Amino acid sequence: MTRRRSEACLSDLQLDCWMAGELSAEAGQAMALHLEACTICRQRHADLAEEQRRFAGDLPACAPLEQPGAVGASGLRWRVRPPGLRWFLGASALAAAAALVLFVARPGQLGTPSVLRSDGFGTRAKGSGASLGWAVRRGEHVFTGSPERALRAGDALRFTISSREPVYVAVLGLDAAGRLSVYHPNADRLTRVEAGQQQPLPSAVELDGTTGDEALYGVFCSSALPLSVVTLAVERSPQDPPLPLGCAFERWKVRKEAQ
């Protein structure tokens, strides 16, 4: 039985690993160089990428975590909601919404964490030009989130990103029981956020139920990596996730209290 692929060409495994963001930057660069020169591998890569797009396109959108059977259904959980959906309820909803939009839009006020702690929380990876912040709505009040200020069940949060250049972003939470939640993006790859100060992400989260500490992760990458690469890295090593080159992260501890 003869092999069709020349030794110099890329295997499907190499291409799959590359597309999944599982190769080092050096290996990725070598592959990119090969693809530039080799029409056979370039075509194969295009075919696999198209197949991946079709596969992902056939799937339903990510199920909201509050659906029955979803992870985090017991214990403390944060619910991910689409932009604006039931973010504010009742007669004062419009006024509160306007207040939050103004609040989010004002540079220098939002909760980009500023205190680095010695207990391992409050970690900012070197080289990161981006940072994570969050605004909190509690009843009629909106305030700047910070690691020092405890959150409560029912608080609504909206994350913001500050960055000097465009960056691909994920926001995750890891609770004390080791349950990982994805707050952003609601897609299978990191999404791009343009350069700017405290830009609100489209998804909002609402605190639910139980109390305890939770680690918040802001992950900032130079390309639209698959979200699974980031979630697996955080699960493997929550203290120091082995993210691919080109990625940086921030980790903050927040405390959630009963209402």
Added chain:
Amino acid sequence: MLTRPALEQLYRSHGSAVLRRARQLLGDEAEAREVLHDVFISLLESPEQFAGRSSPMTFLYRMTTNNALGRLRSQRSHARLLAAEYAGQKEPTSPSAEAFVELRAWVISLPEELARVAIYYHMDEMTQEELAQVLGCSRQWVGKLLQQLEARGRRRSAT
């Protein structure tokens, strides 16, 4: 260990590769989708299977191969493959697809370890280094396995 949200993301980002490999291995869309389903259900039920010793893609390649190989060896698939090979009803018409039909029929006659090597080497066309990575063994051992495979291939051609 994989959590359910991580697994869902893994399905979205890696499921396409699992389905494609299963399709290539089995030559049957419905069975390939069953493999895709089985692989991820298995991970959902026993997430500790993925211990992070290899990359997620390498791990899923291995799971897909094992699952598809089990199916190839099943009576139903066996009969279908033999019928395709000996009755001249080869499902696809391109030379590579015909080679896959031949490869499948050969694979089910091989011992487990050599069957996996045949799949990785001839169907996936992996390098020896990649084979060592996926099989979790040394390149020296891969070389020996390939020699055994070559010898079996020669015997098969001679008959």
